Amino acid sequence: MVMKCPRCVQRVHRAADLCPHCGFEIREADRAFGAQEVRLKCLTDAAGVLRKRERETARKMLEEFQRKFPQLFFAVYFGTFRELPSLRQFGFWLLNRGAFEDVEVSRPNQCGVLLSVDVGGKSAGISFGYNLQPFLTEDTTFRALSAAHPYFLQEQYLKAMEVVVDRLSKTLRRQAKRARRDPELFTPDDIVSEDGKGEMLERIRANHRTKLPKL
């Protein structure tokens, strides 16, 4: 598993508090986007690019993803960021500070995949939680975005979203099979103990209960 810094895109050693190359950490993102956590839904169309019917379709699509993957959730954020410094940093920040209202508590943000689309800046990025780090890579996410690229160009955002969700679903399905056959392939060396897991879940639930202003 190779981790990269959201700012300098350099490799970062696991469990590093700061990026050894640029000194980036979550507080840097908090300073850019806000220190407080935000409440939002899996599908957030802040840019207003989807019609009502398309939003319904998109929601069903995301529900279907959750049905197939009982531990995971997929979130999509359409926004227009005039002063946004980096879509990669925004995705990193949102997946850490966002509280997704329509996601069950049993699906923490560590198990989330976020597709963030800067409609004004014409760029799209994917971020994912800790639990998916063994199963997703930058390359697999790039392939999913490449498949949806023609639809992004034509501003068919629903179709582009559908393609990204579908491609990532296939990747995750394959990885789940592989993990079932050979779990050791995806077991990191520094697995957190069962006690630690309970603490994290509690923290997530606390975040969900906190009412925060919307972004």
Added chain:
Amino acid sequence: MKRWLMWFGVVLLSLGVMAQEEAAPVEEAVKESEEKPEESAEEEKSEEEKEDEILEWPTLPEWSEGDLEKLKTGEIVPGRELLKELTGELTLPPLPETPEEELPPEPDPEEEVVEVDPTVIEEQFLEPYFGRTPASFLIDPQETLARQEYRDRESFLAHHAGDSEVNLYVYLFDAEQQLPEGATIETVFDEHHARSGPTAVVFYFLGRPERSLIALSESIRTVVSQEDRERALRVSIQEAYEKSDPSHQLENFSVELSIRLYWFEKAMAIPGGVEPEEDEALTANETLPPITLPMPESEALKLLTKSLWAVIVVVFTVVITWVGRLIARRRLRHVFPEVEIEPMLGAPHAAGVGAVVSFSSSQLPPSQQRDQVPDYLQRM
């Protein structure tokens, strides 16, 4: 001068000959001239002088009776010698021979036109057909085939007999001829071919292959089923109908039947052949169609029903399988092993940084619009 004299003599000679041909002797002409009215004295005088001059000339050749005959027959042609001298060798065209006219023979008033019944075999041919064992494999006393055609077909049958254990005898009849009463293929077979090993006898009606009859030896019938024998004849008839010319039809027929007999021979070599359903010789009656016999409607319907059921079962199975897999896939849940990674960069939930792709240009591929540049080199 001599030449002129000769010319003059020849002219006189010709005139003389012409006069002789007209049966008017020269003497008579002279007499006639003497009997003419008196002419002037000067003229008489000049004639006397002329006669005196003539008497001084050499004597003219005298013509005999034989020369006259030769002249009449053309052996002597007046002036031939002179013309030879002028034009060299002169070849006269041969006289045309007048062929004797061949008159058509006068019709014999006693000969009457006998109308031949095309369905009846004449009495004189009954003996060669039915009365004796044939000396060749193709029996055609009526000469329904031309000689060359006969030789070709007969040589093929002889060739077949050399190759195969089963001899094939073909009796040729005209298209509409009917067998005389009491003469059947079975009787012919029993009388002339029953004691000569495996044999096939065919009565073939030239131009009407569908009327063909076949009789086979007991040794063949015990091994080859009636159905197979019937099929052999039917296929041979079909093969005959591939051609329009009766002679070629016979050729096709005999070739195909020869092939079928070869398979019969193979079946005979295998012990325990199929028992024939009937002991009688197989015959193909006139109603046998030249094409394959149509399958009975009920059998066709049964076959169709079976095929339909098979298709339905296969389709149903495929659909059920497909639906089952679809349902199973929909119900399938993909579960990941629970792993928890120690937080990094101070982030509580996620530090997975995926790809970022720009879609600002439709000209560049996604790989060239992939954002891999550090932020501090861009806007931050």
